[in-house]
Amino acid sequence: MALLNQDFIDSITQDMPPHLSIDDFIQYSNRPLRASIRVNTLKISSANFIELMKPKGWRLEPIPWCTDGFWISLDSEIQLGNTVEHLQGLFYIQEASSMLPPTALFSQLNEADNATILDMASAPGSKTTQIAALMNNSGLLIANEYSSSRVKVLHANVQRMGVSNTALTHFDARVFGEYLYNTFDAILLDAPCSGEGTIRKDPSALKNWSLESSQSIVATQKALIESAFLALKNGGTLVYSTCALSRFENQAVCEHLRTLYPDAVEFESLSDLFMDADKACTEEGFLHVWPQIYDSEGFFVAKIRKTADIDRQVAEPKKQTNFPFTSVSTKTDTELRAYFKHTFAIELPTQSQIMVREQEYWLFPEKMQNLIGRMRFQRIGMKIADALKHGLKAQHQAILAFGAGANMVELSQAQATEYLMGRDIPLEAGLKPQGEVIVSYHNSPLGLAKHLGKRLKNSLPRELVRDKIVDSDASKAQ
Template sequence: MSDLLKLASGGKINPAYLAHAKQTFLSQADEKAFLDACGRGLRKSVRVNTLKYSVEEFRELAARHQWQLTAIPWCKEGFWVDESSLSENTALGNTPEHVQGLFYIQEASSMLPSVALLGDNKLAAPLVLDMAAAPGSKTTQLAAMLNNQGLVVANELSASRLKSLHNNLVRCGIFNAAMSHHDGRKFADFVPGLFDYILLDAPCGGEGTVRKDIHALENWSLAKVKEIGELQKALILSAYQSLKPGGRLVYSTCTLSVEENQAIVEFLRANTDAKVINLKHLFEGAERSLIAEGYLHVLPHLYDSEGFFVACIGKPAESQPSESPLAQFKSPFEKLTKKEKLRLREYYQAQFGIDIEPDGFQLLKRQKEVWIFPQAIGEVNAYMKVNRAGMKIAEVYPNKIRSTHEFAYCFGQAATDQIVELTKPDFVEFVKGQSLHLDNCDCRDGEVLMFYQKKVIGIAQKQKNKIKNGYPRELVKDNYQG
């Protein structure tokens, strides 16, 4: 084993992989820097959730905590956080601001695909598909970039990952999303030519993740690379066929081999009328990772990040879909009566000062449940099975309305009444699922919105001086310290 190889991840890189990399994409001039980077831990990075928090507010938060930030050049909401500036007891995922959904912990390179897809979007309410969405980093980024307008279909083949995907949508206050559970290779069969934008962050060999997983390259083999390449070809072809004429597709992976990257896009180009959109102007410094075809091949040492690949594809406006989508499904939801809708809108206006049916959305019911949906959902759920869309905001009974945690996270920040501002100790107890006794609370009995540092954290019921906690049991952190 060479001295250079020993530098990388304690010698965990398969020599066969290094030989393959040198034959296909890794130059001799870059070899040492590449291996040095593979042997270092990954920098912490976060993305501000601008649906709830401004970049300036996040900078002020960082200044209070003395976090040292470095702006991520391709994402104006993204920052690297210098780990040495974090206190010993600070885990970013346990900070109140993360619990409240004010920022998302996301690897810097993985912010690139969404920017490539929607960075110059001019559509007011586009239909967007995130074909392999869990755990939700890119879905939440796309939704924030659209300011909760249009519709983002977050598809995930793994049923076990849908719950975490939904939890992240709720935490980030996203209600223009729909979750589906389909094999991405089948999308072209039931929604040909439907979406304005599609992100295919494809399943891959994960070669670029070695900085956070030192075992990522231990068992690498070219046979496995070629095997997964066949799946990627089927996925990218299905994605392209699901795209509207004039639409845009971004294909990305967190791997580096040509067989899973350039070769997949070239397969698409050889079999369709797909056109490459050159990414040389995506951000200042993009030329460092730009390759001849116009794709970004992000090696770990170029920006001190995870390895990544991003290609942007346009579908010509004159392209003709092979067929039209066929309606197959009937929604279990129905419209509210005028009386039911008036009752709800009057309740939320009187209780919290909130309009719960903003432009571009509609309230629908299923038995006692009331949900808010993007109006664009009608363009999707007749043609494909949607597991969950929009957000459940209330359960309605003859004598009361019971609001949900989802309502609090999606609408609570707009409240002007029935707000309880928590101290740090009370915030910690609330996240632990405990009820509170607040002697100085002057809110009316009934539903109240719980805030910490002027940002919503959940819903509760007030009765005299007692606050009955409404924080969902599955989100409760029993040992939370804040």
């Protein structure tokens, strides 16, 4: 049962619109949150995923504001995070409301724009990977996370979902307005907040709520939205979102930005973002999602257009030197692309640049060149291969990102489970050894193996080996 203290109830009642009731809010706060997932269209279409999982007893109800988002119900309880389909990146377990901000960001963008986008507070990666899918891995996506421990989680999810157009940074996001001034076509700021909307997921989230502690974060939110606006190009779009419910963390922060730059800030209405969006729309055009409106978590989303240039607040920082990567020669570029094509039938993206660091080969998004030296990056693009004494060795993440449609050895459910648990796969006697191969499940890559004729020698990176895999067939679940 949700623990709502009276101070919170008194405060939030003042912010709730008159057509909603605090009794309904309390009632919905005590209901279990509906499970929801987002299909990863970098690997599979939603239509194909639905057909794939229907025989397994998965019932998927479309989420109105996300084309690839679904509420999921199963006949039996399954640990979704331990299914093969999740581990191979076919879907992301994501709360329905959190799919709103990227949808709002892309309501007037598409992958053809080849945009440069910033996600200012990225971990664990639900919205980052949703944005990458909406970009279809084109353009450039900078994903920033302030917490060092959460950067690792972010990176793992980016790799699992086959994202290749991303560079990760690890900064207090207040630096972007200074270091990457006037750079981005679009920015998502899913700001740190009091988390009032998460009560259905965490019943004790508001147990110790106080007005003072909630208001203490507003200064940070205002500094972040100012930084984001300075980093945005004239004509660009900023989406500000929180999982808070109070006006002072939401509408007031947006109004603060408009007060600072009245000639450059334009609020764009989200009332037509999806069917029935007007039910959560404020008079400013923001979405203020209360749990009882769509039977979801609470959330706030504002879309802001930059309509005029703003003078730089500080001098341009000095360029950073000692960048550890260099462009490969034309010969090496040709050799690497030929290796992937002849070994796996993989065509590496032409709109990318192959870079080298020591004996490692990396694929950078083409638009990354404009940002090198302007800021320090944790990880750019993806490592695709190592140079060995006699040839090349493809990397697991490159296979996950680019292996779809390549030559693959399809595994059964049982074999895929064995593979993800780090075990070799026995084969029928008399098969001819094929060397390095891609193994797949549902015709989507799982990783690499060495075909030795009698068995597939497992090449799954040790850190990805799982102790437990569950069957995604709900009819077989206990």
